[in-house]
Structures are given as C-alpha cells and as structure tokens.
Amino acid sequence: xxxxxxxxxxxxxxxxxxxxxxxxxxxxxxxxxxxxxxxxxxxxxxxxxxxxxxxxxxxxxxxxxxxxxxxxxxxxxxxxxxxxxxxxxxxxxxxxxxxxxxxxxxxxxxxxxxxxxxxxxxxxxxxxxxxxxxxxxxxxxxxxxxxxxxxxxxxxxxxxxxxxxxxxxxxxxxxxxxxxxxxxxxxxxxxxxxxxxxxxxxxxxxxxxxxxxxxxxxxxxxxxxxxxxxxxxxxxxxxxxxxxxxxxxxxxxxxxxxxxxxxxxxxxxxxxxxxxxxxxxxxxxxxxxxxxxxxxxxxxx
Amino acid sequence: xxxxxxxxxxxxxxxxxxxxxxxxxxxxxxxxxxxxxxxxxxxxxxxxxxxxxxxxxxxxxxxxxxxxxxxxxxxxxxxxxxxxxxxxxxxxxxxxxxxxxxxxxxxxxxxxxxxxxxxxxxxxxxxxxxxxxxxxxxxxxxxxxxxxxxxxxxxxxxxxxxxxxxxxxxxxxxxxxxxxxxxxxxxxxxxxxxxxxxxxxxxxxxxxxxxxxxxxxxxxxxxxxxxxxxxxxxxxxxxxxxxx
Amino acid sequence: xxxxxxxxxxxxxxxxxxxxxxxxxxxxxxxxxxxxxxxxxxxxxxxxxxxxxxxxxxxxxxxxxxxxxxxxxxxxxxxxxxxxxxxxxxxxxxxxxxxxxxxxxxxxxxxxxxxxxxxxxxxxxxxxxxxxxxxxxxxxxxxxxxxxxxxxxxxxxxxxxxxxxxxxxxxxxxxxxxxxxxxxxxxxxxxxxxxxxxxxxxxxxxxxxxxxxxxxxxxxxxxxxxxxxxxxxxxxxxxxxxxxxxxxxxxxxxxxxxxxxxxxxxxxxxxxxxxxxxxxxxxxxxxxxxxxxxxxxxxxxxxxxxxxxxxxxxxxxxxxxxxxxxxxxxxxxxxxx
Numbered sequence: 044x045x046x047x048x049x050x051x052x053x054x055x056x057x058x059x060x061x062x063x064x065x066x067x068x069x070x071x072x073x074x075x076x077x078x079x080x081x082x083x084x085x086x087x088x089x090x091x092x093x094x095x096x097x098x099x100x101x102x103x104x105x106x107x108x109x110x111x112x113x114x115x116x117x118x119x120x121x122x123x124x125x126x127x128x129x130x131x132x133x134x135x136x137x138x139x140x141x142x143x144x145x146x147x148x149x150x151x152x153x154x155x156x157x158x159x160x161x162x163x164x165x166x167x168x169x170x171x172x173x174x175x176x177x178x179x180x181x182x183x184x185x186x187x188x189x190x191x192x193x194x195x196x197x198x199x200x201x202x203x204x205x206x207x208x209x210x211x212x213x214x215x216x217x218x219x220x221x222x223x224x225x226x227x228x229x230x231x232x233x234x235x236x237x238x239x240x241x242x243x244x245x246x247x248x249x250x251x252x253x254x255x256x257x258x259x260x261x262x263x264x265x266x267x268x269x270x271x272x273x274x275x276x277x278x279x280x281x282x283x284x285x286x287x288x289x290x291x292x293x294x295x296x297x298x299x300x301x302x303x304x305x306x307x308x309x310x311x312x313x314x315x316x317x318x319x320x321x322x323x324x325x326x327x328x329x330x331x332x333x334x335x336x337x338x339x340x341x342x343x344x
Numbered sequence: 345x346x347x348x349x350x351x352x353x354x355x356x357x358x359x360x361x362x363x364x365x366x367x368x369x370x371x372x373x374x375x376x377x378x379x380x381x382x383x384x385x386x387x388x389x390x391x392x393x394x395x396x397x398x399x400x401x402x403x404x405x406x407x408x409x410x411x412x413x414x415x416x417x418x419x420x421x422x423x424x425x426x427x428x429x430x431x432x433x434x435x436x437x438x439x440x441x442x443x444x445x446x447x448x449x450x451x452x453x454x455x456x457x458x459x460x461x462x463x464x465x466x467x468x469x470x471x472x473x474x475x476x477x478x479x480x481x482x483x484x485x486x487x488x489x490x491x492x493x494x495x496x497x498x499x500x501x502x503x504x505x506x507x508x509x510x511x512x513x514x515x516x517x518x519x520x521x522x523x524x525x526x527x528x529x530x531x532x533x534x535x536x537x538x539x540x541x542x543x544x545x546x547x548x549x550x551x552x553x554x555x556x557x558x559x560x561x562x563x564x565x566x567x568x569x570x571x572x573x574x575x576x577x578x579x580x581x582x583x584x585x586x587x588x
Numbered sequence: 589x590x591x592x593x594x595x596x597x598x599x600x601x602x603x604x605x606x607x608x609x610x611x612x613x614x615x616x617x618x619x620x621x622x623x624x625x626x627x628x629x630x631x632x633x634x635x636x637x638x639x640x641x642x643x644x645x646x647x648x649x650x651x652x653x654x655x656x657x658x659x660x661x662x663x664x665x666x667x668x669x670x671x672x673x674x675x676x677x678x679x680x681x682x683x684x685x686x687x688x689x690x691x692x693x694x695x696x697x698x699x700x701x702x703x704x705x706x707x708x709x710x711x712x713x714x715x716x717x718x719x720x721x722x723x724x725x726x727x728x729x730x731x732x733x734x735x736x737x738x739x740x741x742x743x744x745x746x747x748x749x750x751x752x753x754x755x756x757x758x759x760x761x762x763x764x765x766x767x768x769x770x771x772x773x774x775x776x777x778x779x780x781x782x783x784x785x786x787x788x789x790x791x792x793x794x795x796x797x798x799x800x801x802x803x804x805x806x807x808x809x810x811x812x813x814x815x816x817x818x819x820x821x822x823x824x825x826x827x828x829x830x831x832x833x834x835x836x837x838x839x840x841x842x843x844x845x846x847x848x849x850x851x852x853x854x855x856x857x858x859x860x861x862x863x864x865x866x867x868x869x870x871x872x873x874x875x876x877x878x879x880x881x882x883x884x885x886x887x888x889x890x891x892x893x894x895x896x897x898x899x900x901x902x903x904x905x906x907x908x909x910x911x912x913x914x915x916x917x918x919x920x921x922x923x924x925x
Binding site: 456 | 779782783790795798799800801853901
C-alpha cells in the first residue's frame with residue numbers, strides 16, 4: 044500500500060469529498076516540500092547560487108535512510124539523527140571542494156557546477172542502488188486514522204508535523220543565534236557582514252551544509268510513505284524551485300504557504316485528473332509565476 | 345562652450361529600498377558641454393542615482409528628461425541609443441572578451457558592420473590602447489581596465505557620459521592621467537561629462553560646476569570655489585569624519 | 589604586422605577545417621561494413637550539431653539551456669506525425685518541426701528575458717519544459733501515447749527519408765553540422781555574436797552600451813531551437829519511430845555538458861567534446877553492457893566538474909593553448925595570448 048493514495052468511494056458528494064481529501068493530502072505533502080525548499084532558499088539567499096543538486100540530495104538522503112533502516116534496522120523516523128550530521132559534513136565538503144571556487148565566475152559556470160553535481164549524484168545512485176525503486180519494509184508511523192469522512196495516513200501526518208516543527212526551529216536558529224544571524228547578515232549585505240568580523244567563507248560553508256542537511260530530515264520523512272528511485276531528484280528539485288519562485292526570497296511563512304499551494308495543486312492534479320499530470324500542473328504554476336510575478340508572491344527584493 | 349542649455353534634467357527623483365530612502369527628491373540639471381561633478385560622502389546615494397538615471401533601477405518617483413525627452417524608467421539600451429552612456433564604480437568588464445572586442449560592442453551602437461572597424465580603431469587610438477588591444481579583459485590591471493571602460497562607453501558616441509567613481513582605486517599618477525583624458529574628451533569630442541566622486545580633489549581640478557548629495561538629498565550646487573567654502577558641504581564631509 | 593597575424597589566424601582555421609571535413613566525408617566508407625559503427629558515427633555528429641548550436645544560447649549568450657530534448661522531441665513528433673498521418677516528406681517536416689520548436693522556445697524565453705530574471709530560472713524552466721512535454725505527449729493519445737509509433741517502412745526512398753543503410757543519414761546529419769558550425773562562425777564575427785558574448789559576460793554593462801538583451805537572447809534561442817527541431821525531424825527518420833521518451837532530460841543535460849566542456853563561445857569546442865565524450869559513452873555501453881548504463885553519466889559529470897574547476901574555458905581553449913605552444917616550440921613564434 045506504500046505510496047498509494049487513499050481514495051474515497053464515489054457516493055453522493057463524492058467529488059467534493061475527494062477534493063477535500065486531496066487538499067488534506069496535498070497540505071501534508073506541501074509541508075514537506077516547504078522543508079526541502081527551506082534548504083534551497085537558505086543557500087540561494089546567502090550565496091546567490093541555486094543548487095541544482097538539491098533535489099538529488101533529497102534522493103540520496105532517502106537512500107541513506109533506506110540503508111540505515113534495512114541494514115541496521117534503525118527506525119525510519121529516527122534515521123535523520125544519523126543522516127543529518129552526515130549530509131551536513133557532505134554539504135560543507137561540497138562547498139569547500141567545488142562551490143567555493145566558482146563563486147566569482149559567470150552564472151553559467153555556477154549553474155554548470157551544480158548541474159554537474161546533480162548528474163554525478165544521480166549516476167552514483169544508479170550505480171549503487173540500480174534503477175529499481177526501493178522502499179522500507181516497516182516504520183512505526185504506518186497505518187491511518189479517520190476524521191469524519193476523511194482518511195489520513197499516519198506517516199504523512201507525522202512527516203508534515205515534523206517538517207513544520209523543523210522549519211520553526213530553523214527560523215529560531217536564524218533569528219536568535221550568533222551563527223544564524225551571521226548567515227542572515229551575509230545574505231543581506233556581504234560587505235557589511237565581513238566588516239563586522241563574520242568570515243564569509245565559513246558562513247557560506249555553514250549555510251551550504253545546513254541547507255543540504257535539511258534534506259536529510261525531509262528524506263527520512265518521505266521514506267516513511269514513498270519509494271525512492273534515482274531519477275527522483277530532478278522531480279524534487281523542480282518542485283522546490285517552483286515553490287521558491289512562488290515564495291520569493293525572504294520569508295519562512297511564504298515558503299510554507301507556497302509549499303502548501305504547490306502540494307495541493309499537485310495532489311488535486313494527481314487525484315482528480317491524471318496521475319501523470321502532477322508535473323504538468325507544477326510547471327504551469329512555475330511558468331505563470333514567472334510571467335506574472337517574477338519576484339514571487341512574498342518576495343522582498 | 346557652456347551655453348546653459350540643459351542636456352539632462354532631473355526632477356524630484358526618489359528611490360527607496362524598503363524603508364531606506366537612498367535618493368530623496370533630487371533635482372538638478374546638466375548643461376550641454378560642461379563637466380559637472382557630483383560629490384558626496386560614501387553612501388550618499390550617488391551610484392543609486394546613476395543607476396536610476398540609466399535605467400538599471402526603477403525610480404519610485406520623479407522624472408528624468410534627456411534632450412527634452414522623458415526617459416524615466418526607460419530601458420538602458422534605449423537610453424544608450426539616445427546618446428547617454430556611463431561607466432561603473434566597480435568595473436563591469438567583459439572578462440572573456442579582448443579589449444578591441446569590448447570596444448566593438450560599444451561601437452556597434454551607431455555603426456554598422458562596414459563602419460564599425462573604423463570606429464574601433466579610432467577609439468583604440470584615442471585612448472592609447474593599441475599595445476593591449478588583443479589582450480583579454482580579465483588579464484588587465486585596474487587602471488587599463490578603467491581606460492577600456494571609458495573607451496567602450498565613448499565608442500557608443502554619447503553626448504553625455506556619466507562616470508561613476510572613475511578614480512576609485514587609482515594612484516595619484518594614474519588619477520591625473522585619467523583627468524587629462526577626460527578633459528581631452530570634453531574638449532575634442534564635445535561630450536558632456538558628469539563625474540561622480542567622493543574624493544574632492546579630483547573633481548575640483550576638472551569640473552566647472554559641482555552638485556553635492558548627502559543622505560540622498562541635494563545639499564548644494566555651484567562652482568568649485570563656492571562649494572569648497574559652503575558650510576553645509578564642509579559639515580557633510582568633516583562633520584561625518586569628526587563623528588567617526 | 590597586426591594584419592598579418594589576423595590573416596594567418598583566419599587562414600589556419602579553414603585549412604584544419606577542410607582536412608577534418610574530408611576525413612568526415614571518408615569515414616563512413618571506412619566503416620561501411622558495420623551498421624553499428626555507422627549509427628555511432630551519426631550519433632556523434634548529431635550530438636556535435638546539438639552542442640554546436642547550444643553554444644549560441646549557452647556559450648555565447650550565457651543562458652544555461654537544458655531543453656535540447658524538448659526541441660528535438662518537438663521536431664521528431666512534428667516531422668514524424670506529418671509523415672505517418674499525411675505522408676508529407678520530412679524535407680518539409682524538418683523545418684516545420686524547427687518552427688514549432690521556436691514557438692515553444694519563445695513561450696519560455698519571452699517572459700524570462702523580459703523581466704531580466706536571473707539565468708538560473710531560465711535553466712530551470714527549460715529543464716522543466718522537457719519533463720512537461722514528455723508527460724503531455726504521453727497523455728496526448730492522438731499523437732503520442734505510451735507506445736512507439738512506427739514510420740512506414742521504405743527500402744530506399746528519398747522522399748520519405750527512409751533508407752536501409754545509415755550512410756545517407758550520416759551525410760544529412762553532416763550537412764546539418766556544417767550549417768550549425770557555419771552559423772556559429774558567422775555569428776562570432778557579427779554584431780549579434782559580439783552582443784551575445786557581451787551579454788554572457790555582463791548583462792548590465794552590455795545593456796548600458798546599447799545591447800537589447802531581451803531581443804538578442806530571443807534571437808539566439810530561436811536559432812538554437814530551430815536547429816534542434818531540424819535534428820529532431822531527422823532523428824525520427826533515423827530511428828524509424830516516435831515516442832515521448834525523445835523528450836529526454838538526460839539528453840538535454842548531455843548537450844549542455846558537451847557545450848560547457850568543449851568551451852563556451854568557441855565554435856569548434858562543443859564538436860570536439862562531442863567527438864570525445866560521445867564515442868567514450870558508446871564504447872562504455874558496448875563493452876560494459878546494460879548493467880553499467882549510468883557509468884557514462886558519472887564520467888560526463890566528473891569531466892564537467894573538473895573542467896569547470898580547472899579550465900572553465902573548456903577543451904577548445906586547452907587545445908588552442910597546446911597548439912600555440914607547439915607553434916612556439918617549432919617555429920619560434922611567440923605564443924598567442
């Protein structure tokens with residue numbers, strides 16, 4: 044049953060019920076998407092680099108979770124405790140090894156380097172785990188509960204709650220700790236920040252590491268109810284870019300709302316129209332936003 | 345030379361970034377053929393004003409007239425076609441292009457394929473870039489880079505050239521070389537110049553008229569002598585230092 | 589002196605080009621026994637065409653385009669459908685596919701270039717265009733759908749562009765390559781070419797010098813999309829069927845990687861990269877078989893990362909350096925800067 048949509052039977056008002064059911068599912072997915080996007084926006088906001096490999100970090104995280112859970116029988120929900128520090132280190136290393144050198148280059152070069160990273164991660168995943176989808180066999184958060192006429196999957200619900208909580212914790216971190224403020228200062232005005240004794244290199248590396256590490260949590264949560272395959276990265280990448288374009292830069296709340304909008308749109312498209320149509324709808328939103336509101340709905344710049 | 349006919353008229357230009365008012369209701373005119381200095385301490389809004397005039401930023405209020413045409417919030421390339429060009433404070437070079445190709449980009453503004461080569465050669469000659477014409481821009485030092493930037497802006501055949509901190513980062517001899525070059529442009533080509541500087545010494549020697557910005561507002565305008573004895577200007581410059 | 593040097597430079601390239609062109613003409617005769625080698629050659633040339641035209645939008649204008657698969661797919665479906673449904677010759681179908689590709693290119697290019705949105709959004713929306721077209725064509729049963737649509741078999745028909753050997757396809761692809769190279773070379777010494785290079789380096793500075801960024805980028809994109817559509821039309825006939833998998837993200841990525849690795853803004857660079865990397869890919873595929881399919885992607889991306897980090901000007905520039913160094917050693921000429 045993993046990954047399947049709970050579908051209500053058609054009855055009187057079945058359509059309305061199905062719509063609401065999809066909105067509920069979409070809202071929960073949207074929260075996870077928002078968490079993924081938060082990592083992307085952290086990196087983008089600070090060093091003006093859009094990390095194309097972001098979605099593939101999510102994919103890699105999901106595989107790590109799969110490993111941890113199937114090889115060492117670690118509970119899926121708890122795997123981020125291991126994968127988070129690992130991806131954090133991985134992000135920092137990535138920053139120092141490849142991203143840092145391209146900061147002063149042309150945009151095309153900056154895009155090329157993360158596109159290269161994205162392709163590399165996908166190839167590695169295909170070599171290590173082959174093309175067939177993988178899923179975990181057991182998690183404590185399986186099962187469903189029912190409110191009124193609506194079925195809610197325990198795993199999705201938990202994931203949404205965890206995502207919102209992590210987003211909240213991150214905004215606390217950014218606003219109330221020295222390191223967090225350093226990141227925000229660097230994204231506002233690099234020159235002023237370096238005058239105040241903030242090492243931009245470390246701040247950038249920290250932001251990149253954290254932005255990457257967030258995908259560990261998202262990946263772990265996603266794994267409780269989804270399969271993973273090596274081409275998934277691009278899908279998550281595009282989803283989070285779409286949400287970022289919708290949200291614009293700067294507000295955490297904007298990211299959550301945009302995430303939920305995209306999640307609902309995707310869920311409605313899948314449930315009511317055609318399971319294959321989700322990327323179509325997400326892309327329409329993306330293009331419409333770029334046509335109509337190129338700075339996003341909640342952007343400040 | 346100066347005939348008091350305004351080539352550029354700025355009326356109440358305002359530019360805000362969020363709550364910060366970077367340029368506040370600034371009005372002044374640039375007369376045809378003159379060399380105007382626009383001075384003010386760091387952060388006074390000079391570069392923002394330039395960016396607003398040349399269309400890189402959108403103004404929140406006010407009007408810009410160039411040769412009696414309203415060019416407020418016009419696209420940069422259209423403003424260039426009308427005959428205004430500029431240089432940048434932090435040199436914005438075409439790193440992968442050679443010096444002559446960079447100049448050629450400017451030269452295409454008013455010259456088609458047949459005539460463009462003449463214009464390029466003329467500019468290379470005029471700005472003394474012959475020795476480095478084949479070099480890549482990324483290999484150049486700051487002084488020649490600034491020279492290339494002026495050359496490529498002049499290659500568009502502008503009637504008005506705006507120079508944003510042309511002297512920043514240059515040493516004394518490079519600075520005086522640059523001033524000579526600018527004087528020559530003004531004298532031989534008849535180009536109107538507007539020079540932004542926060543180093544007073546440089547503008548004093550070359551400008552016929554000076555306007556002063558501080559905290560986004562216009563606080564004084566007049567001849568170099570008038571400006572150097574203006575109480576408000578002295579306060580803006582010295583007062584700020586005294587606080588620091 | 590100055591003139592002498594430029595004259596020499598101008599002449600040295602055509603000589604090399606003519607020699608290479610003759611080799612390209614002779615190659616299929618050497619390989620005529622093996623259909624496998626012939627299709628490999630055609631594939632290399634095809635990637636050469638795509639990467640060379642990518643150079644216009646990516647290398648020159650600095651827009652990281654990831655939609656090669658979209659233009660190729662549109663071209664393939666246009667020309668394939670025209671041929672299957674109405675028996676219209678691909679010779680008309682190819683340019684028609686090119687025009688449709690232009691239409692879609694403008695659809696995503698226009699809003700992005702109008703608002704001066706950062707390059708990265710262009711890269712993203714072009715990547716998304718490929719996925720969306722694939723899904724759309726999978727869902728659109730009248731034209732696409734999940735099963736292959738075969739182009740009627742003809743033993744040897746010039747009108748239908750169906751041949752029992754790959755040799756004619758190779759030569760047609762070679763013509764497209766020459767056209768793509770010619771456009772590149774021609775552009776690189778014209779106003780539009782200089783404007784695109786300037787835009788790729790620094791958009792603000794270019795606009796201040798009178799460059800209409802939106803119009804120039806759109807022109808570059810249209811040229812690129814048209815060539816992509818043409819190649820697509822030929823691609824459908826080459827493989828004898830059309831399928832939504834032609835809208836391939838992987839292929840789009842490969843084209844962009846070839847463009848960067850070959851050297852941005854260098855006319856012959858992407859072709860060089862295609863010759864090296866695509867042959868390597870096919871070699872790996874043949875020698876390792878299906879289970880190591882993705883190894884080539886790993887190598888591609890590894891090469892890309894290494895090139896971007898250590899020689900961002902690309903293989904083309906590397907070759908040029910070596911060439912001028914050799915010149916220096918053998919003729920005691922000073923190396924070109």
